[in-house]
Amino acid sequence: MFTGGITAKQLFHHWAFTNPWKILFAWVETLWMRLNSGMSFYPVLQYPSHFGVWPALVLFGLFAWVENVYGGASIPSRISQMILVYSIITWTGMILFGKDVWLRHGEAFSVAFGFLSKFAPTGLSTLIINGLLLASLNGKVKSS
Numbered sequence: 140m141f142t143g144g145i146t147a148k149q150l151f152h153h154w155a156f157t158n159p160w161k162i163l164f165a166w167v168e169t170l171w172m173r174l175n176s177g178m179s180f181y182p183v184l185q186y187p188s189h190f191g192v193w194p195a196l197v198l199f200g201l202f203a204w205v206e207n208v209y210g211g212a213s214i215p216s217r218i219s220q221m222i223l224v225y226s227i228i229t230w231t232g233m234i235l236f237g238k239d240v241w242l243r244h245g246e247a248f249s250v251a252f253g254f255l256s257k258f259a260p261t262g263l264s265t266l267i268i269n270g271l272l273l274a275s276l277n278g279k280v281k282s283s
Contacts (some may be wrong), residue, residue, distance in 0.1 A: 158246075158249060160226060160229045160230065160233075161238065161242060161249075163230075164233050164238055165238075168180050168238070180234065180237075181237075182234075182240065183234060183235045185236070186241075186245075190244065191244065192244050192245075194244065195244060195247045195251070196247075196250075198225070198245070198246075199248075199250070199251055202225075232245045232246070
């Protein structure tokens with residue numbers, strides 16, 4: 140899984156569009172807004188700037204340990220439990236600090252794949268028109 144992510148990152152930062160935790164949170168947020176007269180989620184707390192990306196680093200370190208060391212990592216029930224715990228941590232971070240802030244600082248895969256995408260030769264530009272997401276692939280290399 141991780142190797143495939145690195146290969147995809149060589150082209151552009153697609154995780155920003157395919158992150159399942161972000162997508163599910165956005166669906167719930169949209170449903171919330173429809174049921175509450177357009178009132179959006181607001182962060183409960185301000186993200187402490189001195190935390191930086193340490194939460195993401197710790198979560199990524201735990202992921203690496205589980206994948207490489209933990210003996211129960213291949214047991215399906217354990218995998219589902221770990222995914223559930225990670226999901227709760229991620230969605231709690233999004234509720235407490237705001238979706239975009241948590242994805243930039245606390246969500247392990249968004250931070251890791253975002254870092255790797257900095258080395259990609261292309262970028263992905265997006266534009267939202269009438270709720271429709273439009274994307275275009277463009278080169279990062281500037282000719283002189």
